Amino acid sequence: MATPDVNMKKKMLVFVLALIVIGMGAVAARLFYLQIIKNDEYSKQATRQQLRETEISASRGVIYDRNGKVLAQSATAWTVVISPVNIAEDKREAISKKLSEILDVSEEFVFEATKRETAYAIIKKKVDWETSEKVVKYADEINTGAIYCEEDSKRYYPYGNLASTIIGFTGYENNGAYGLEAYYDKTLSGSPGKVVSAKNAWGIDMPTTYEKMFEAEDGKSIKLTIDQKIQSIIKRNIDLAVKEHNVGKGAVAIVYSVKTGEILGMESSGGFDPNAPLEISDPAISEMLSNLSGDEYAEEKGKAQFAQWRNRAISDPYEPGSVFKIIVTAAALEENVINENFSYNCTGIPISISGQKYDCWKYGGHGTQNLTKCLMNSCNPAFITIGQMLGTEKFREYFKAFGLMELTGVDLPGEAMSLYHSDSVFKTVELASSSIGQSFKITPIQLIAAVSAAVGDGKLYEPYIVSEVIDSDGNVIKKNEPTVKRQVVSKETANKVALMCEQVVAGSGGSGKYSYIPGYRIGGKTGTAEKLDSNNGKYVLSFLGFAPADDPEIAVLVLLNEPAEAAYGSVIAAPVVGAIFEEILPYLGYEKEYTEKELEEKTVKVSNVVGELTHDAQAALRKKYLNTKVMGSGTKVLKQVPESGEVVEKETVIILYTDEESLNN
Numbered sequence: 001m002a003t004p005d006v007n008m009k010k011k012m013l014v015f016v017l018a019l020i021v022i023g024m025g026a027v028a029a030r031l032f033y034l035q036i037i038k039n040d041e042y043s044k045q046a047t048r049q050q051l052r053e054t055e056i057s058a059s060r061g062v063i064y065d066r067n068g069k070v071l072a073q074s075a076t077a078w079t080v081v082i083s084p085v086n087i088a089e090d091k092r093e094a095i096s097k098k099l100s101e102i103l104d105v106s107e108e109f110v111f112e113a114t115k116r117e118t119a120y121a122i123i124k125k126k127v128d129w130e131t132s133e134k135v136v137k138y139a140d141e142i143n144t145g146a147i148y149c150e151e152d153s154k155r156y157y158p159y160g161n162l163a164s165t166i167i168g169f170t171g172y173e174n175n176g177a178y179g180l181e182a183y184y185d186k187t188l189s190g191s192p193g194k195v196v197s198a199k200n201a202w203g204i205d206m207p208t209t210y211e212k213m214f215e216a217e218d219g220k221s222i223k224l225t226i227d228q229k230i231q232s233i234i235k236r237n238i239d240l241a242v243k244e245h246n247v248g249k250g251a252v253a254i255v256y257s258v259k260t261g262e263i264l265g266m267e268s269s270g271g272f273d274p275n276a277p278l279e280i281s282d283p284a285i286s287e288m289l290s291n292l293s294g295d296e297y298a299e300e301k302g303k304a305q306f307a308q309w310r311n312r313a314i315s316d317p318y319e320p321g322s323v324f325k326i327i328v329t330a331a332a333l334e335e336n337v338i339n340e341n342f343s344y345n346c347t348g349i350p351i352s353i354s355g356q357k358y359d360c361w362k363y364g365g366h367g368t369q370n371l372t373k374c375l376m377n378s379c380n381p382a383f384i385t386i387g388q389m390l391g392t393e394k395f396r397e398y399f400k401a402f403g404l405m406e407l408t409g410v411d412l413p414g415e416a417m418s419l420y421h422s423d424s425v426f427k428t429v430e431l432a433s434s435s436i437g438q439s440f441k442i443t444p445i446q447l448i449a450a451v452s453a454a455v456g457d458g459k460l461y462e463p464y465i466v467s468e469v470i471d472s473d474g475n476v477i478k479k480n481e482p483t484v485k486r487q488v489v490s491k492e493t494a495n496k497v498a499l500m501c502e503q504v505v506a507g508s509g510g511s512g513k514y515s516y517i518p519g520y521r522i523g524g525k526t527g528t529a530e531k532l533d534s535n536n537g538k539y540v541l542s543f544l545g546f547a548p549a550d551d552p553e554i555a556v557l558v559l560l561n562e563p564a565e566a567a568y569g570s571v572i573a574a575p576v577v578g579a580i581f582e583e584i585l586p587y588l589g590y591e592k593e594y595t596e597k598e599l600e601e602k603t604v605k606v607s608n609v610v611g612e613l614t615h616d617a618q619a620a621l622r623k624k625y626l627n628t629k630v631m632g633s634g635t636k637v638l639k640q641v642p643e644s645g646e647v648v649e650k651e652t653v654i655i656l657y658t659d660e661e662s663l664n665n
Contacts, residue, residue: 126172511526518594637657
């Protein structure tokens with residue numbers, strides 16, 4: 001084999017050098033491409049791979065009542081986390097079994113989590129302190145850092161189902177899911193923070209390398225116009241009324257500030273526990289669901305959940321019935337189509353409008369009545385006549401002016417619109433039925449706002465339920481003030497209507513007599529509305545009262561949807577409003593004022609109310625100038641103290657025992 005000569009060696013050297021140059025050029029080009037052209041992209045990718053972000057939850061704001069009582073707040077909770085890459089294969093089964101027992105989760109779920117190729121896997125959120133301590137203790141026992149707890153928060157509602165359909169609840173991620181929690185979610189939730197730290201190839205933190213914290217911004221708190229005490233009073237009374245009269249579709253109550261639009265109380269009977277919002281609160285419905293399975297169970301449970309979450313005071317339009325006659329009276333007086341001396345002779349013969357006949361509820365009629373008596377007697381033919389005198393155009397104009405063709409604007413989610421006749425079909429027959437509060441639907445919140453305008457100062461206020469927004473340092477950063485939408489009628493007209501309505505309660509034979517409380521000037525109007533679209537002879541019975549009648553400040557509306565017995569709002573709704581006023585007026589600082597004649601007689605004989613329905617018993621004793629205190633939650637009085645026949649001073653408190661538990665305690 002020939003030895004390479006000098007020329008061959010030179011060629012070989014040139015070839016090797018060329019390979020080196022080409023190789024280095026390729027490397028340089030690749031480095032240029034990676035480090036210059038693709039620098040931003042790969043830098044971000046590297047950062048993502050090397051850094052781990054851990055979210056820091058913001059503390060959700062508190063919901064207070066008007067007096068600063070906590071209705072909703074966030075309490076500390078824990079999230080149980082494991083690091084699967086740090087759990088030995090032979091330990092997975094034992095750890096899965098133990099965590100399953102402690103946390104009440106599926107053992108299979110935990111076992112699958114232990115097999116994941118990650119350093120971070122959540123096993124359960126919203127764990128309480130006691131449970132988290134068990135997890136930590138177990139981790140210490142097996143000497144592992146692969147199981148630990150991270151601090152979190154959980155929403156807590158100290159009053160349970162009180163005002164639940166107003167407040168709503170939060171979801172699994174602490175976000176507002178319903179009610180005020182949803183409506184004011186951005187205000188309450190704040191902004192989460194985060195901790196950014198370096199990690200190695202196995203996803204394990206390297207705190208000595210890099211760590212930076214971005215603080216969370218806590219949510220703001222809100223103060224409501226709701227008064228927890230008033231809320232408790234109305235809830236207790238409507239829940240009792242539902243039991244007393246076997247009310248099929250539940251009850252609604254609203255306590256409203258006539259001159260500001262503030263909602264002092266708002267309840268739908270039943271409700272739910274926002275601490276466990278997915279659980280069905282009605283035992284009868286729970287029992288029904290227990291007999292279902294599969295898709296049918298899921299569908300029916302979903303319906304039941306939405307039904308118990310529903311705020312019927314703003315979401316369910318209904319026919320208001322004769323309560324609406326307050327609005328008709330105010331409109332007719334304002335337009336001067338009638339005055340206080342208006343007279344109507346009710347013969348008991350049906351009134352005919354365009355071939356449609358309308359009866360008076362009283363057989364034989366009411367005879368000759370002035371305007372006040374028409375209201376006191378709730379005479380349908382009289383108000384149909386007044387409606388015809390007002391005319392379709394003016395009637396519709398006032399219906400709109402009183403806010404009944406628009407949303408009230410209340411700061412709650414789910415407000416429904418009213419259902420009313422269109423211009424083209426609103427003729428004399430529709431005018432007749434509308435004049436007595438039938439053939440159209442409005443929501444309870446629309447009605448109480450409209451009536452408050454008709455009897456207050458003539459101004460329609462926008463209802464509201466949040467009075468203040470407060471930052472985390474306790475500073476008020478937003479304050480809601482009363483908002484006047486429009487002046488609907490004059491103050492003089494509203495004054496006249498209010499004093500007429502006082503006679504509905506206090507006058508001889510007035511339909512609202514069961515809401516009467518000696519010493520207080522209360523006005524109001526009953527409502528007995530047939531559900532025309534139900535076709536089954538069902539009714540909504542209601543009563544709207546206000547006080548003081550000479551200068552209204554507080555209004556109370558109670559409606560009972562489909563009571564079992566055929567009755568009138570005057571008989572079963574008015575006593576409920578009377579019982580509510582009996583408690584809230586003294587609480588709000590209103591003192592009784594008696595006439596000289598009333599003060600002359602200082603003692604009364606106690607009536608026998610044993611066996612009476614609780615609300616009826618209270619109404620009977622109120623008429624005798626006696627106060628009541630109900631013990632228990634029964635529907636009938638089992639015992640009274642003092643007993644019937646005893647002579648006692650006026651304002652004596654008669655204790656009414658309504659169930660066995662109260663009797664034995």
